[in-house]
Amino acid sequence: MSPLDAVPKSIPRRASVDLPTVTLAHGGGGRAMRDLIDGVFLEAFGCPELKEMNDAAVIALSGLAAQGDRLAFTTDSFVVDPLVFPGGDIGKLAVCGTINDLAVSGARPLYLTCAVILEEGFPIPELRRIVGSMASAAREAEVAVVTGDTKVVGRGACDKLFINTAGIGVIEHGLDLGPTRVRPGDVILVNGLLGDHGATILNARGDLALSTPIESDCAALHDLIGVVKAAAPNLRFLRDATRGGLATVLNEVAESARVGIALDESAVPIRAEVKGFCEILGLDPLYLANEGKLVAIVPEAEAPAALAAMRGHRHGAEAAVIGRVTDRRPGRVTMRTVFGGERVVDMLVGDQLPRIC
Amino acid sequence: MRYVDEFRDPVRAKALLGRIEALAASLAQARDRPLYLMEVCGGHTHTIFKFGIEGLLPKSIELVHGPGCPVCVLPMGRVDDCVALAETPGVILATFGDAMRVPGSKKSLMQAKADGADIRMVYSPLDALQLARANPGREVVFFALGFETTMPSTALTVLQAEAEGIRNFSLFCNHITIIPTMKAILDSPELKIDGFLGPGHVSMVIGTAPYRFIAEQYKKPLVVSGFEPLDVLQSIWMVLAQLAEGRTEIENQYVRVVPAGGNDKALEAVDRVFELRPFFEWRGLGSIDHSGVRIRDAYASFDAERRYSVPDVKIADPKSCQCGEVLKGAIKPWECKVFGKACTPATPMGALMVSSEGACAAYYQYGDLDDLARRSASA
């Protein structure tokens, strides 16, 4: 039974959330704050746990222990600017991002928290929209938001809205993922086109005056991961390629596992528009953030099954094998370029910036 | 992408490499050292590293990375001036991304932004002009840098501002010229360059004639090269062919983009707005005569140096900095005493480590540092 099954269909709206903007009173702990929580958060999330407004969500251990033998526990804060962009918004990111962190650890994501810090003057309709995105992303993922917190700070003390989500999930007995499991000969896969999110955000800031159809790939991947685990029981490693992109994840693996990684540039799937965007600005798509893409490392024998499983899933239609783990040059990621030469793909220092040279 | 992907074709590369190997082998017979070819332009350095070209070439050819990186050669004093402009109340400083991380004597533009200066990254000077239109109560200063490639776009933007009567727009002009730079390299006694890959996009503006003195006076071949990997390989082949045949000429490999006579409209705009400075300071290379341009008196109202007061202090490069020797091709990046130690991309001492196609940053990012360590250990 999903925690969402007992959701009441609507909760009566209160008057003070018909105001256009958030005020300091909304963070004050009194009536206005109750109204905000009821009228915006509870209305959207609709979870019975949440409705009780206890100081903590209480979850029976027996229920968790029935699903596995370890708890995965993660947190992330979301401060993206702009708040809304093609393909999603900060709310969807906050839910999918934490779900993905749990899922790539091998866990079944179960419960989330939602803590919000609002800048005084933040428009309530926009808050509703963002919280609505969080709620629909959580519902789609069958994950419940069971507790939260709301604070309001004075104008200028935060940039519009910051969200923190923490999440717990359960890891089934016997599943062990991590860089130390990776061995030379293993195959590296990604579940689709890289760089969409990073390009979207950079473009959405508006300074570059480029118009593109690129959208964020923000998505919850735990279901996809489920089919991959089933197809490749000896799956070694999973990680989502968020900030810093594919190159950062691979460098982390190479370093932790003391293995080499050899990529094939022509096998790395990148949308034509993202390639064009990067060429114009002098950016390298390997370092652009993704919010719906992961790196999976599997033993060679299980690679065809893993690839097929990904491609059969809606979040893996463009999945590809992009390289291999080697014992050559441990700690380093190298890439055979489309031109036939070889280059090193190193860790980035700082953020990538567009260039003219 | 058309006109890009075809010039990254590995099949065509194979044939070129075969020719290059054959020529290099025959040239090697008469020499006791490798052939040194310099690519002047930072964009070529970027291509060479991004596609792993150096590893494809025979060991008898060594590529030397030249000073064609206008960000790399910005002296610290000019960066300080720019930071001062950005920190002037009411100013919006618009800049290309490249310049954000270059260290000044106290901070970079990136750090000034973190400290509260209103600094915006733009792709084009036209976007900076748009900022001026959209913010009539603010003063927009555009950090103009680049070689002749970028001068026309800055000049045309000034002309556009004048035509529209925009009064809250000015630029901090750090444009530099390529010919005096190349002369300074050719004149340096430590030089042992056998041939040059010429800057393709500068040439798109100035044409190929300005390089003639290199062939005629200095007796070195130069091939104006495009920026895709096949362009670079073909240009290397053409330089080797000249050396093998005893020719010293200026050739144009980038014919699809570079007209021999350059671009009249671009040059006219540049001439209207800019004039040569008697001399200009270059990081690592010192002062070079007639190597920079400034805004003419007729357009003084668009000159940030005349509208605002800037510290204008000449700051010496740090003593341990060997950027100048690397820029001239006298030493390789890893031969610099501080490369990889005090000077890394995270803690850059000189601009060659900051700009992504500065020779040092390129080696650090893309290069085979383990191999370099072995090479310098055995040297």
Add this chain to the structure above:
Amino acid sequence: MCLGIPGRIVAITDPVHKLGTVEVAGVRRAVNLACIIDEDHPIEACIGDWVLVHVGFAMSRIDEREAEATLALLAELGEVMEAQRAMQAAAAGEEGDHALR
């Protein structure tokens, strides 16, 4: 100052200010055409032209014939090399046969 990308002019948006729209692999951007227009090439005729774009300015019209010529030359080199290699392989094969007898 080197980063230039080939793009196709898909629209003229402001003939007075000499502005158009250029497209690169599906990404569009406003571009200034002042450097590539003159009496022989008026602005209206630029639609469909391939140009080299640098910081929002079209700096040169790409000469399609020269581009083809460059690629053809390089392809020819490849054919010549293949032919040479085939001849060498054939010659080595004959020698090998001799050696076996």
